């Protein structure tokens with residue numbers, strides 16, 4: 001291995017690491033990513049959905065006002081670079097009970113009302129269970145996450161900017177204001193940990209109350225189920241074309257492995273049978289661990305008491321939404337020499353005395 005010097009060493013190539021790498025490239029900053037391809041992260045299995053609403057009590061999802069308007073531009077720049085479409089906007093339809101129908105009607109006058117469309121009582125939808133009604137909303141869509149990682153990863157590898165390896169803490173040392181990996185094979189001014197749920201074994205980040213959770217999803221074929229919308233009930237059902245759909249997801253704190261489980265599949269299939277009136281055949285079952293923290297906000301910025309150690313993590317179940325925004329915040333905080341990361345996202349919030 002030759003000795004290399006770079007500005008930023010990124011550890012981990014999931015949504016967070018990949019969006020940060022591309023933001024650095026756009027900003028003209030040199031970087032290398034080291035990622036352990038033998039340990040697939042959450043991004044490889046993600047549903048890829050963007051959803052501007054929260055349903056339990058109907059409201060806008062956190063960060064929608066700041067982040068949602070930037071998504072088109074952020075992903076659009078990457079689509080232009082790769083000449084491929086990764087982001088797809090698609091309206092959603094949520095099945096509603098009587099109470100929810102009233103809430104959705106009232107929601108029209110709220111800040112998230114711009115997303116709310118047609119609302120129908122007693123409306124039957126082909127292939128879906130009957131409900132008191134349904135509501136259509138905009139602002140939703142999905143990112144082709146696995147294809148994005150594959151295509152962008154291949155380009156970065158071809159430039160020797162992405163290295164397949166695991167970064168072990170004992171292989172990192174500090175000398176003359178630089179971080180050295182493996183005794184200096186790679187020398188970097190800054191190190192950014194984008195390790196997803198594997199962050200739990202990172203000795204620098206033990207002070208953060210990580211609350212990772214396991215998720216499972218299915219892909220299935222269901223001729224007869226309409227593909228016009230993303231369907232929302234207890235599960236999301238995302239049409240992928242040619243009668244293929246993706247549905248999820250489970251949330252479990254107890255087991256934190258990335259192994260598809262029999263109970264997870266049963267749970268998902270039962271809910272699908274309740275939601276759909278058409279038959280379906282499962283063709284894929286995937287699992288992963290979402291990186292999250294107690295307050296369910298991203299974890300971004302400089303680690304207190306450490307020189308040039310940063311983190312970009314904690315995207316929870318909303319990596320597609322948060323990653324481009326948070327990567328941009330981090331790069332801007334370096335370039336402008338000022339802290340522009342909101343307090344609610346700063347990693348420092350867990351280290352106050």
Ligand SMILES: Cc1cc2nc3c(=O)[nH]c(=O)nc-3n(C[C@H](O)[C@H](O)[C@H](O)COP(=O)(O)OP(=O)(O)OC[C@H]3O[C@@H](n4cnc5c(N)ncnc54)[C@H](O)[C@@H]3O)c2cc1C
Nearest residue numbers: 012014015016036041042043047048049167196215319320
């Ligand atoms: C079932 C499921 C469904 C989901 N659905 C959605 C959805 O619909 N929409 C949405 O926005 N989000 C969804 N998510 C959440 C989303 O997947 C995560 O928010 C996002 O992928 C986190 O990205 P990340 O880059 O932080 O972590 P990861 O994707 O986990 O990437 C971390 C990477 O770092 C590497 N790594 C870790 N430690 C080291 C080390 N020491 N050295 C080298 N490399 C290392 C890992 O191998 C991995 O490649 C879902 C998650 C799951 C599990």
